[in-house]
Amino acid sequence: MTTIALVDDHKIFSDSLASLINDFEGFTVCWSAQDGAKAIQLLQQNAQKPDIVFLDIVMPGMSGLDVAKWICDNKKDIKVLALTMEEDDNSVIQMLQYGVRGYLLKNIGAEELRMALEQVVKFGYYYTPIITSNIHKHVEKKNQSGNVPEIKDREKELLNHLCTEMPYAEIAKKMFLSESTVDTYRARLFEKFEVKNRIGLILKAVNMGLVKL
Amino acid sequence: MTTIALVDDHKIFSDSLASLINDFEGFTVCWSAQDGAKAIQLLQQNAQKPDIVFLDIVMPGMSGLDVAKWICDNKKDIKVLALTMEEDDNSVIQMLQYGVRGYLLKNIGAEELRMALEQVVKFGYYYTPIITSNIHKHVEKKNQSGNVPEIKDREKELLNHLCTEMPYAEIAKKMFLSESTVDTYRARLFEKFEVKNRIGLILKAVNMGLVKL
DNA sequence: TGGAGATTGGGGGTTTTACCTGTTGGAATT
DNA sequence: AATTCCAACAGGTAAAACCCCCAATCTCCA
Structure with a gap:
């Protein structure tokens, strides 16, 4: 009972x-x-x-x-x-x-x-x-937060690292890339997601369900 | 049927x-x-x-x-x-x-x-x-991400703004504070949450359920 | 085989963050 | 009245983030 x-x-x-x-x-x-x-x-x-x-x-x-x-x-x-x-x-x-x-x-x-x-x-x-x-x-609702831009594998990989406390230098090491390259990718991501900030990028990516915190 | x-x-x-x-x-x-x-x-x-x-x-x-x-x-x-x-x-x-x-x-x-x-x-x-x-x-899992530090109302307010694309200057305007004051609050939040970054702060705050993206 | 496009990288700048050491003034405490 | 506490603010510095323009490879493919 x-x-x-x-x-x-x-x-x-x-x-x-x-x-x-x-x-x-x-x-x-x-x-x-x-x-x-x-x-x-x-x-x-x-x-x-x-x-x-x-x-x-x-x-x-x-x-x-x-x-x-x-x-x-x-x-x-x-x-x-x-x-x-x-x-x-x-x-x-x-x-x-x-x-x-x-x-x-x-x-x-x-x-x-x-x-x-x-x-x-x-x-x-x-x-x-x-x-x-x-x-x-x-x-x-997450699917309605704007169109999910097309991102390549390497960009997606960077995106995940960007949603992290790591500064760019560390990210570059982890991805075996130069800091400049990381910077180029970062710029493309900002463009594709239409954000001004690494923070803005994180917010959008999370809302689109592309990354989990 | x-x-x-x-x-x-x-x-x-x-x-x-x-x-x-x-x-x-x-x-x-x-x-x-x-x-x-x-x-x-x-x-x-x-x-x-x-x-x-x-x-x-x-x-x-x-x-x-x-x-x-x-x-x-x-x-x-x-x-x-x-x-x-x-x-x-x-x-x-x-x-x-x-x-x-x-x-x-x-x-x-x-x-x-x-x-x-x-x-x-x-x-x-x-x-x-x-x-x-x-x-x-x-x-x-979110409840296990460290002890939630005590934060005052004004800090909490700032915390919410920090989880945003806004730069500090804009946040200062929104909160009717000088940039310096925003900076001191920011520093205290970093200390309390034991983070090095505004991004780290966002991650911890989200995991603790203090803010919603 | 030449060009489009993806990937990777450099140089040189401005802006924003992050950290530091302070000061002022008001409220509360004692 | 003196002390403590704290919110609010200033100025300076170094690092990180952000922005532009450009270049060397490499693959693919029409």
């Missing part, structure tokens, strides 16, 4: 959610808290350690982000699922960085909720399709 | 996969092809237009990546699911850029397969947890 804790300031919401989850086979809600501080307090008492914590992001007082950070830092074996209205990119990224195991929007149906729970139990992770579709959009 | 086409050079694999899928309620395999060229030919004839194409990545001749690109360019309403042994980051990113709707590893079980199909039908997207966990690892 997988135990679940709910953290949400809207009591009626967590109560109804609890009733829904308790109807699912194999899942039970062990407790629910109305704010972040109380949730952490309950987790510290260790009385009823849940397998999964459903966490609302927007709450008065301690925010869901803070609670997520605390849990991911102090109770690594508890899986945190974020539950929120916000489709905000920033908080998604923030949560992912904290180590949250999934991200649900509050407008999901009961069916997707069960699917999410099962996936988390089986695989440890679940991201709602909206989120993955965000990743998708995010990646597709 | 959702129709599915299979593209895989291992005939025995696509045959058995077809039999498995045909056992799923609501899904049927309309055809299968042994290589990319034949798949595109069948898609062009438009005889049996599938809802979903299961695409093997590694194939002799035309690779799955090429086929994916073709479908996403020419038949946007067909959902492409990549199916592969490779957990290689590069091909994942490549496929995502082409607009693939999901990514499955060949070692998935029948159950996850059905889950994937149902999710694609319902939501349009499915990424195997391994992949999302890759995203996860990728994101978590």
Whole structure:
């Protein structure tokens, strides 16, 4: 039996959610808290350690982000699922960085909720399709950042080195080229990418997905 | 009834996969092809237009990546699911850029397969947890890139401008500071982040998640 | 076989960065 | 009132980055 804790300031919401989850086979809600501080307090008492914590992001007082950070830092074996209205990119990224195991929007149906729970139990992770579709959009956006210029192998090689702390002299050594040649290539890259700077070049190349930092 | 086409050079694999899928309620395999060229030919004839194409990545001749690109360019309403042994980051990113709707590893079980199909039908997207966990690892890696130094508001502001094509003179104008002051802040940031370069600073800041490009 | 184009390199310049050692003035502390 | 702290600023210097024009090879290929 997988135990679940709910953290949400809207009591009626967590109560109804609890009733829904308790109807699912194999899942039970062990407790629910109305704010972040109380949730952490309950987790510290260790009385009823849940397998999964459903966490609302927007709450008065301690925010869901803070609670997520605390849990991911102090109770690594508890899986945190974020539950929120916000489709905000920033908080998604923030949560992912904290180590949250999934991200649900509050407008999901009961069916997707069960699917999410099962996936988390089986695989440890679940991201709602909206989120993955965000990743998708995010990646597709990169393709729209101007036309990717044609670059030759040697230029591409230089491009990768340019996205580095290395000064040109070092790059020249690594590529077995003279500094002048590196300079010529650099100039061509600047032209092709229509940038004024090594920094501008890096930004464009990253946005086009040509290099990964 | 959702129709599915299979593209895989291992005939025995696509045959058995077809039999498995045909056992799923609501899904049927309309055809299968042994290589990319034949798949595109069948898609062009438009005889049996599938809802979903299961695409093997590694194939002799035309690779799955090429086929994916073709479908996403020419038949946007067909959902492409990549199916592969490779957990290689590069091909994942490549496929995502082409607009693939999901990514499955060949070692998935029948159950996850059905889950994937149902999710694609319902939501349009499915990424195997391994992949999302890759995203996860990728994101978590960022947290391990050294301790995030404490930076004041004004420094943070400068940091954002530094991740830009702007030279210092322009940044100074934007921040209503003299160039000298910008320079002192810059020096402090270099020190705090332990970098030698504006570029090094950008790299570290991005990896720490302090700025987004 | 001559020319187009890719690759590699040089010389000589300006601009921008990066680093250094300072000073001033205001706010907070004690 | 004296001290500490810090944001803001100055000037100078050396290094790195950036920009232009040009040249020697080499391959390819029409």
